Each structure stands twice: as C-alpha cells, then as structure tokens.
Amino acid sequence: MTATTAGRSRRPNGAAPTERRNRDSAVIAAAITVMSQKGYAATSIQEVADRVGVLKGSLYHYFRSKEELLFRILEESHEQVVEIEHEVAALDLSAFEELLEYVRRSSTWYLSNIDRANIFFSERNQLTGDRLTEAQAWGRAFEKHIAKLLTSAQTDGDVRSDMDQRLLTRFVLGALNNIRFWPSRSGKSFSNDEMAAALVSLTRSAIAAP
C-alpha cells in the first residue's frame, strides 16, 4: 500500500513519516465510518475531525477538502485490490485458476472491508474533474484484468467458448461486485471464507468448458 507522490506532497513537512502515516490512517478510518453511515453528501469534515479527536483546522493539514478525503479512500481501496492482483499473478497459475483465485481473494477483501467497498461503488461519481477521471479508470482497469484472464482461459480451452468473452466478463464482474450484499441477506450467517468459497465454486461451474 504505497501512497502516491501527489498524495505525499500535500502533507505537512513537520511530522515524522510514521506519525503522518498513522494520522492519515486514523483520518481515513474515521471518514469511512462517517461516510458509510451518512453518505458522502451529508458527511462533514467537522464530524470526521471530532471522531479522530483533532481540530477541524488541523485536519486540513492532511486533507485539503472533503473530496480529497474521498479520493484517498478510493485510491487506497484501489491500491489494495491491485496488490491482490499482483499477489495472485505471482502464484503462476493457469489463467483460469488465476481468475478464480483472484475472485476468491477480491471477494474476501470486499467482505472484510464492506464499508470501504460500499463507498467505492456508491460514492465514486461524487468526485469531479481529474479525480473522477482517475477513479473511473480504476473501475475499467479492474474490468480489463478480468477480461484478459477470461480471454486467456478461453484460449487455453478451460473456459466455455460458446459465449462472448464480454458477456462472461459482465457476469463474473457482476457476481463478484455483488458479494458485498451477501451478508445482509436474510437467513443464516456465513463466514467470509464460506461465502468466498461458494462464489468461486459457482463461478467455476458457470464458466468452465464442458
């Protein structure tokens, strides 16, 4: 989870790097809590500051605006999912198994970070200008990664070839993005691992070559 250079340069020069990172994390955690309860529009910087236990003015040393705070939350989420992508790629699996392992780990991440994931999906379009453009590109990169693995797995003969890769991508992406709603459904509770394993097993059966 590396912060971008752009993000770093906005921070005050006085504090030691570790102290700054801890403060950033505390502010981001507080903002996630407030935004997921009230929505981005109704969230005030004052409330985030109160929750961290600092003055509003001092919070502006770390984040210049509410929008920058939202951007950092989404950027961090994106970085964490990209890290999963790299970890799974390093396992050197077939494209089909890499895709399924990526689905398993990403869905476990969603389930362990539901507030973050909800903010990513619900509030992304509250960004403006370059920040909006960048956040939209993250969504497209996520989709492209899945599309690339599906295409390779089709070429390998592991994924059904009777259906256009773009329809397969929509289905896999949709099922994955939807797992954040699974815990709130009625009926018995399941562990995150049980839910992720079920998603992987169903996805495998859905798309595997006969």
Place this chain on the structure above:
Amino acid sequence: MTATTAGRSRRPNGAAPTERRNRDSAVIAAAITVMSQKGYAATSIQEVADRVGVLKGSLYHYFRSKEELLFRILEESHEQVVEIEHEVAALDLSAFEELLEYVRRSSTWYLSNIDRANIFFSERNQLTGDRLTEAQAWGRAFEKHIAKLLTSAQTDGDVRSDMDQRLLTRFVLGALNNIRFWPSRSGKSFSNDEMAAALVSLTRSAIAAP
C-alpha cells in the same frame, strides 16, 4: 398492473378513471426521468411538474409529496415484477425451469426499465415509516420467491445439493440484480435478449446438479 386502493383513494373525484390513469402515468414517467438523472434528494416536484406541463399545485392533487411519488414508482415496479412471477408460475414448469424462466423475464424487465430499476435499488431507503417497511418487505418477498424455487429444485434433484440453499439464493439474486449494469460495461453492445439469455445459461451451469 393494478393500482392499490390506497393509491386510488388519494386522487381527486372529478376526473374520469382513464384520464386519471394517463395523468398518473405521465407524472410517474416524468419523475423517473428526473430522479434517475439527479437522484431523489435533488429532485424537486417543480421540475417534475414542468416536465409534465402542469402547475406544481395541480400535481399535488395526484401525489401529496415527493415521497409518495417515489413510493408509487417503487410500488409499480414491484407490481410489474410480481406479475412476471405469476405469469411464469402459470407455465407449470419444473421448479428449476420456472426459476430460470423467472430469471430470464425479470432480467429482461430490468434491462427494459433501467431507470426504474436503478431508482428501486438506489433510492428505496429514502422512504420513511410504513412506506419504508413496505418497500423493504417487497425486497424480502423477491428473495423468498427465489429461495423457494431453489429449495424445490434441490428436492427434485435438479439443483446441486452440495451447497446451502441460502448461498445459492444470494448468488442467483446477486447475478440477477446486477444485470442492470451490463449495458454500461465497456465493449460491444448486446441486445436485451442476448444479455438475458447469457445470464440464464450461466446461472443454469452454475447451479445445476452435476
């Protein structure tokens, strides 16, 4: 699509029934357009009235508040999906085939009514009191219908028995609810029928008994 008695009783006595129904439809269509563009919170009754070409005051003869208007949109959507449920039940198919036909027709409905479907999923929790309770019950009834068909299909031996019905329900419901995002994904456009057929084929493979 029958209007509820509660809805009817709120309308003025002067107008003929057909005229009233047409006016209701025009108001609801206008409200769907405005709400899907701006979101419920930012929608004003004035804008809806302008779009219908009536005075704001006369619109209040039909809908007493913005919330009532939202409720009617959701209620109509719910009624249309329940009608699909009844139509499919009348086909007298096996539980498995009934489920898949229900997925096909519901997903086609979502795709043909994307603005409506988006409002249903995004704005439902803007309702308050009894209206909120009722709208939440519609969501649960939809889930229960799918759960019931899955349980029967498991008993018939048509659906895999190695997975808890509640996990199967979450998956099928999630994939179905997500189809409203398929048209906005990058890449080639597909017809509604092509997308619905792909969803059904993938769902069938995912959950069928081996």
